[in-house]
Amino acid sequence: MQVLPFVNQKGGCGKTTTAVNLAGALAARGERVLLVDLxxxxHATLGLGCAIEDEPTAAELLLGEVTLDDTVVQGPGGIDLVPSERRLAEFEEASERLLEPERRLQLGLENAERTYDWVLVDCPPRADGVLCANALYACTTAMLIVETGAFALQGALQAQRVLAEVAENQGREFGVRVVGTMFDRRTKFARELLVALHARFGDDMLDTVIRTSVRLREAPALGLPVHVLDPSCRAATDFSALAEELILSLTPRDELTPAAPAKQTKARGTVKSVGQGTARPKTV
Ligand SMILES: Nc1ncnc2c1ncn2[C@@H]1O[C@H](COP(=O)(O)OP(=O)(O)OP(=O)(O)O)[C@@H](O)[C@H]1O
Ligand SMILES: [Mg+2]
Known part of the structure; x- marks a missing residue:
């Protein structure tokens, strides 16, 4: 089971959009997907039309008051969801009185691998808070989401440093994959930025980039992932490509099915080593 938190301390860079629609693309391929709104x-809960009031949420799961099964609701497109609600913010205060508060999600997901192949965790913008720490403690690979706009490279490098600090504090190592979003190939700036991101992050930068799309703005208002709203739109195509690349990139070669041919094995950095990794300039 892969546990992928979607992180960046920058707000509004596309974390939720990427988490929700990648979940939709993976589910459309028949993968068993759980999306945890942390x-x-x-926004992920609302974007899947699953607003809840009195039912248990991620807050109760982290507080250890309920089990994972108690919290899961069925979202559209075959996505299972652990919903969030504003009271999750109270966990941040309560965590000061808890022993090892950053391990709560991992505990909550203890038996999840019987049911799921992928657990995607939508994180809040604060990458150094206790909610994000929970996601990173449980994670197998952190997904660093980078909007291909102004100051993106500096923001991504800063986020990478925060991830490295969290990993060091937790005494853990985890892989990182970087995804570019809101890409507009008509702008020279965005194309050059993508080349710079590939050069800086090397093999940890995924080849798939998510282009700007009106459908991605419409879909959450309708409570749907784009794969349900319009499976043939370009955003759905981008997320299908991202799902395929991740499956090839993260699934051990001996577990790949014939339908998903093994890709050339690439050396990957961990969060501790990626900063010192060799740059691999690419063209786009
Ligand atoms: N590829 C895209 N094309 C067009 N609009 C996009 C794209 N990705 C995200 N958006 C829009 O950008 C805005 C911010 O996206 P999103 O909510 O996913 O960011 P976020 O990083 O989760 O924000 P926050 O830090 O507040 O959680 C939303 O209005 C969303 O619809
Ligand atoms: Mg968000």
């Missing part, structure tokens, strides 16, 4: 803003 943001008190509850």
């Amino acid at each position: 943001d008190p803003q509850a």
Whole structure:
């Protein structure tokens, strides 16, 4: 089971959009997907039309009051969801009185691998808070989401440093994959930025980039992932490509099915080593 938190301390860079629609693309391929909304803003929950009031949420799961099964609701497109609600913010206060509060999600997911192949965790913008720490403690690979706009490279490098600090504090190592979003190939700036990101992050930068798309803005208002709203739109195509690349990139070669041919094995950095990794300039 892969546990992928979607992180960046920058707000509004596309974390939720990427988490929700990658979940939709993976589910459309028949993968068993759980999306955990770990943001008190509850944008992933609302974007899947699953607003809840009295039912248990991620907050109760982290507090150990309920089991994972108690919290899961069925979202559209075959996505299972652990919903969020504003009271998740209270966990941040309660965590001061808890022993090892950053391990709560990992505990909550203890038996999840019987049911799921992928657990995607939508994180709040604060990458150094206790909610994000929970996601990173449980994670197998952190997904660093980078909007291909102004100051993106500096922001991504800063986020990478925060991830390295968290990993060091937790005494853990985890892989990182970087995904570019809101890409507009008509702008020279965005094309050059993508080349710079590939050069800086090397093999940890995924080849798939998510282009700007009106459908991605419309879909959450309708409570749907783009794979349900319009499976043939370009955003759905981008997320299908991202799902395919991740499956090839993260699945051990001996577990790949014939339908998903093994890709050339690439050396990958961990969060501790990626900063010192060799740059691999690419063209786009
Ligand atoms: N590829 C895209 N094309 C067009 N609009 C996009 C794209 N990705 C995200 N957006 C829009 O950008 C805005 C911010 O996206 P999103 O909510 O996913 O960011 P976020 O990083 O989760 O934000 P926050 O830090 O507040 O959680 C939203 O209005 C979303 O619809
Ligand atoms: Mg968000």
